[in-house]
Amino acid sequence: MSPRPHRPARAALPPWIAHALRAQRGPVPWSAVARGALSAGPLLLAAVLADRTSLGVVAAIAAMLAGINDRPGSRRSSVKRLGAPALAGAAGLLVGTYAGDHAGPVALTAVLTGLGLLAGGISAVGPVASGAGTQLLVAAAIGAGMPLPEDGPARALAFLAGAGWLLTLRLALPTPGAMTGDFRFDGERDAVAGVYDAIAALLDAVGTGHATARRAALTAALDDAQDALDGPRLRRFASSAAERRLHGQYAAALPLAEAATALAWAGEPVGARAGEGPRRLAAAVRESTPTGPLPAPSRSAPALRALDDALLRAAEAFDRGAGRDLHTRRRGARDLLRTVLGAGGREYGLRVALCFGTSVALAQALHHTHWYGRHEHWYWLPATAVFLVKPDLGPLVSRVLCRAAGTVAGALLFAGFAAPLPRPAGLVALVAVCGALIPVATRHFAALTAVVTVLVLSLVMVGGEPQASVGRLVETLLACGIVLLVGHLPMPGERGGHVRARLATAADAAHAYLTHVLAERAGAGAPLGQDDDRAARWTLRREAYRTLAEARAASARAAAELPALARHTEGTGEVAALLERLVDTTTACAVHRDDTGRLDAGHRERLAELLDELAARRGRVGLPASPTPSAAPPEPSRAG
Numbered sequence: 251m252s253p254r255p256h257r258p259a260r261a262a263l264p265p266w267i268a269h270a271l272r273a274q275r276g277p278v279p280w281s282a283v284a285r286g287a288l289s290a291g292p293l294l295l296a297a298v299l300a301d302r303t304s305l306g307v308v309a310a311i312a313a314m315l316a317g318i319n320d321r322p323g324s325r326r327s328s329v330k331r332l333g334a335p336a337l338a339g340a341a342g343l344l345v346g347t348y349a350g351d352h353a354g355p356v357a358l359t360a361v362l363t364g365l366g367l368l369a370g371g372i373s374a375v376g377p378v379a380s381g382a383g384t385q386l387l388v389a390a391a392i393g394a395g396m397p398l399p400e401d402g403p404a405r406a407l408a409f410l411a412g413a414g415w416l417l418t419l420r421l422a423l424p425t426p427g428a429m430t431g432d433f434r435f436d437g438e439r440d441a442v443a444g445v446y447d448a449i450a451a452l453l454d455a456v457g458t459g460h461a462t463a464r465r466a467a468l469t470a471a472l473d474d475a476q477d478a479l480d481g482p483r484l485r486r487f488a489s490s491a492a493e494r495r496l497h498g499q500y501a502a503a504l505p506l507a508e509a510a511t512a513l514a515w516a517g518e519p520v521g522a523r524a525g526e527g528p529r530r531l532a533a534a535v536r537e538s539t540p541t542g543p544l545p546a547p548s549r550s551a552p553a554l555r556a557l558d559d560a561l562l563r564a565a566e567a568f569d570r571g572a573g574r575d576l577h578t579r580r581r582g583a584r585d586l587l588r589t590v591l592g593a594g595g596r597e598y599g600l601r602v603a604l605c606f607g608t609s610v611a612l613a614q615a616l617h618h619t620h621w622y623g624r625h626e627h628w629y630w631l632p633a634t635a636v637f638l639v640k641p642d643l644g645p646l647v648s649r650v651l652c653r654a655a656g657t658v659a660g661a662l663l664f665a666g667f668a669a670p671l672p673r674p675a676g677l678v679a680l681v682a683v684c685g686a687l688i689p690v691a692t693r694h695f696a697a698l699t700a701v702v703t704v705l706v707l708s709l710v711m712v713g714g715e716p717q718a719s720v721g722r723l724v725e726t727l728l729a730c731g732i733v734l735l736v737g738h739l740p741m742p743g744e745r746g747g748h749v750r751a752r753l754a755t756a757a758d759a760a761h762a763y764l765t766h767v768l769a770e771r772a773g774a775g776a777p778l779g780q781d782d783d784r785a786a787r788w789t790l791r792r793e794a795y796r797t798l799a800e801a802r803a804a805s806a807r808a809a810a811e812l813p814a815l816a817r818h819t820e821g822t823g824e825v826a827a828l829l830e831r832l833v834d835t836t837t838a839c840a841v842h843r844d845d846t847g848r849l850d851a852g853h854r855e856r857l858a859e860l861l862d863e864l865a866a867r868r869g870r871v872g873l874p875a876s877p878t879p880s881a882a883p884p885e886p887s888r889a890g
Contacts (some may be wrong), residue, residue, distance in 0.1 A: 259580045267812035270648040271356055282320050282689035285423065289313040289416045291682020291706065294712065298674055304398045306715045308405050309412030310681060311392065312339060313704055316413040317688040318698070319381050319692035320420065324437030324478035328420045334378050337411030338369075339385035346393025347402035355614040358394060363607030364631070365390055368603030373640070374595035375586055376436065380642055387606055387636045395546065395613070395629030400471040435562035438496050439535055441478035444471045445503045450525035452510045453557075457519035465834070466472075466802075468507055469795045472601055475500050476792065480578055502567035504788045512553035512841035520554065523547055527561045532652045534568060542626040552845035553838070579793045582715035594751030602639050605736045609635035609729055627710060630722055634729035639736075646737045650730045656699025657726040663700065664707045677708045684708070720885040739815060745818035750805045751823055754831075754873055756797040757864075760829045760836075764857075767840045787840060794833045802826045821871040828867060832860045833865055 263271070290310040297306020316332050323331065342365070369383035398405060413819040424436060448471035452464040479500060513520055524547040534541045540803065544565055549555045588596055588802060618629040634657075638649050667680055684705035691697040707722065715859045770783050805826050807821040839853045 251374055262779065263815075266645050266647040266812055267546075268705070269645050269810045273697075274696075276474070276693075279322060279689045281423065282317075282322075283686045285320060285416060285419045286317050286688050287682055287686035288419055288684040289317060290677055293412055293415060293707045294709070295678050298678065298712070303674075303713060304491050305408040307396075307709045308398070308408040309415070310449065311706070312336065312409040312412030313416045314685065314702065315339060315385055315388065316416040316690065317685060317703075318692060320416065320689060322437070323694075324435070324441060325421050325440070326479070327477050327857045328417065328437075332413060332420065335381040335385040336417070339389040339413070340409045342386035342389035343409050344402045344406045346390035346395075349390075351402075352396030352526040353836075355611075355618065359607055359614060362387075362390060362394065362610045363603050366606035366636075367599045370599035370639075371590040371595040371743050374592070374598050374600070374751070375589050377642065379819055384640060387602070388633045391610070391629040391632040395617075395632075396573065407807055408443055415787055435492055435496060438475075438478045438493070439538070441471075441475040441790060441810060442500050442503070443532040443535040444497055445475050445500065446506070446528045446535065446751070447471070449503065449506050449510050449529040450532070452514055453489070453520060453525040453528065454522070456510075456513050456524075457517050461514040461517070463509060466799070468510070469799050471731075472507060472792065473799065475503075476578055476796075496535075496619075498567045499564075502560075503531075503565035504558065504792075505563060505784075506836055508788070508791070509553050509557035509560050511834055511839055512556065512838040513551075516551070516553060518551075520547065524554070524557060527564075527611060529741055531561075531564055531568070532663055533741055533761075540822035541565050552842045556841045585598050589751075591594055592751050593710075593747035594749075597745075598641070599748040601736060602636070605615070605635045605639045605733050608732050608736065608846060612728065612732070613725070619830045627726075630706075631725040631729050634726050635644045638733040641779075641804075641807060645807055645812075646734065646815065648810065649695060650734055652694070652696035656696040656731050657703050657723055659696070659698035660703025661707070661720070661723050667704070668707075674712045677712050680708045681705055681712075681753035696860040722731060745815075746808060749801075749804045749808045749819045749822050750871065751875060752797070752801040753825060753871070755830055756794070756801040756826065757789070757868070757873060759794040759797045759831050763794040763833060764836045765785075766790050767836050767843070770840075770843075791833070791837060795830075798826060798830050798833065802830075819871075821867065824869055825864070825867050825873070828860065828864055832857075832864065835860060 257300065290313040293313055294303075294306045294310045297303055297309065300306075316336060319332055319335055320328070321331065345365065346362070349358050354360060366387055369386045373380040373383035393402065393405060400408070445468070448464070448468040452468050455461045455464040479497060509527075513524075523545050527544040527547070530544055531541060533539070542563075544561050546558050546561065547554050549558050590599075594682060611633040613628040616631075634653065637643065638653055640649075643649050644652070668677075671677060671680065684701050688703045688705075689697070691701040703722065766787055770787060802823070805819060805822040809816050809823055835853070835856050839849055839857065845848060
């Protein structure tokens with residue numbers, strides 16, 4: 251046979267283009283689609299029938315923003331995920347309304363710029379805080395720029411009613427196909443079962459090239475389960491038998507996850523039998539059934555013996571059905587304030603304030619000069635800038651490209667729909683359809699932008715304004731230019747502060763976990779493997795892996811920026827990967843110590859190598875040095 255002709259390798263796309271083309275995958279969230287269809291459209295229809303169209307527009311906007319935050323998870327976690335941004339949005343609408351009514355253009359710009367500084371700093375706390383900061387600014391721009399007959403309190407109440415309606419649907423409607431047991435906890439059951447599935451998948455991948463990705467998937471599953479179970483409640487602890495059982499099932503997964511991570515670190519395949527037990531536990535959680543007999547893995551190594559012991563304890567926990575501790579570390583007000591005022595919060599706050607303030611100033615100038623028409627809705631420009639400046643939506647250029655493409659597509663779609671549809675019935679139906687599409691469109695920023703553009707243009711037209719597709723497109727392009735310019739401006743302090751702040755937090759958490767494990771094995775008279783020690787260890791382990799996942803995500807987004815921006819965070823991804831190897835090794839050390847009471851030379855040497863490499867790399871990426879525990883403390887006495 252003649253050899254095949256050589257084909258040149260296809261050139262890889264630059265990261266900032268590849269990210270813009272990447273979309274999330276997964277099954278269609280039909281329950282969220284149903285909630286979206288029942289939220290903004292019916293609210294607007296009820297307001298039109300009651301001759302309160304303007305309040306219906308505000309309520310529909312609030313339902314739309316809540317729909318963007320309506321992600322998979324438990325009902326309890328949705329209260330915080332949807333409720334906190336809604337409260338912030340109502341406050342922003344109130345502030346924006348009064349500022350727009352009583353302040354001139356210069357004073358209004360100053361007020362909204364200060365609000366942007368506050369919202370940007372708060373957004374550095376986490377995803378829920380970021381959503382709250384976004385809705386605060388978007389609602390403030392709408393309150394200041396949307397001409398409505400109602401006063402500020404009426405608008406704020408309408409906003410809360412719209413978001414509250416979607417939250418009510420989220421709490422009241424069961425997830426399809428999840429009616430086993432108490433449907434109130436279907437999201438919690440699915441999240442806990444996902445942990446056991448992730449453990450089984452990791453065990454299947456031990457000794458293969460997929461182990462690292464499966465360990466990261468296990469971390470994500472544990473994070474989701476913690477968030478699902480750790481939501482607001484009237485009582486401090488779980489108050490129902492079903493909830494206590496889920497807490498116990500989650501806690502039982504932690505030693506299994508620890509043993510599976512130690513096996514993945516060792517890298518020796520364990521066979522298909524090892525994953526059967528966690529899979530049966532996952533099925534028992536989903537179906538609310540007894541576990542039945544669990545296949546025991548081989549006990550030929552410390553990590554395998556730990557896995558077998560964890561399976562036995564899990565079976566007991568499933569039968570006993572009691573648990574309280576979710577092994578989470580609570581952050582107090584001082585920790586939150588330190589995050590807001592830290593390097594990440596300052597950098598993000600300054601950029602949000604500058605982008606939002608500049609867009610408000612430009613929108614005010616265009617509004618008063620009537621350069622782009624005489625319509626009164628100038629809020630689109632600053633509201634667009636708010637979404638564009640959010641780093642958790644992807645790299646800067648990717649966000650700009652997706653926003654511009656999505657706005658063009660949405661404006662064209664709306665122009666095609668607006669002409670033949672009857673008014674207002676056809677536009678109300680279009681709002682309902684867009685509300686149903688939002689949960690699917692959130693998988694790609696351009697698709698989400700297109701759906702939101704059609705929905706907002708429909709709301710504006712129902713409110714009495716003529717078609718404004720061209721004006722929205724011009725304002726979107728102006729916002730893109732503002733955010734691109736500000737995103738490349740030098741700022742006070744070191745560039746990439748938000749990535750380094752995440753990485754420093756992860757390094758501190760990894761250091762605390764390692765310190766505890768080394769101190770635990772040499773504890774003064776404490777029984778090895780004592781339950782309190784293990785609970786503290788699992789809490790520190792969860793904190794280390796969670797903060798590392800956040801640092802890796804922030805570093806990956808920064809690496810996908812244009813080279814002019816990406817160079818400021820070069821090397822942070824390697825440090826995050828090194829920290830993950832250190833935490834994996836610490837976990838393997840803890841499991842080996844539980845079984846033998848000591849660390850062998852291989853564990854100590856590996857820890858020393860990682861600590862030395864980490865000390866050498868920290869300075870290269872601008873991280874301060876931290877005290878490092880010795881990798882080889884004195885061996886504890888085995889007497890008694």
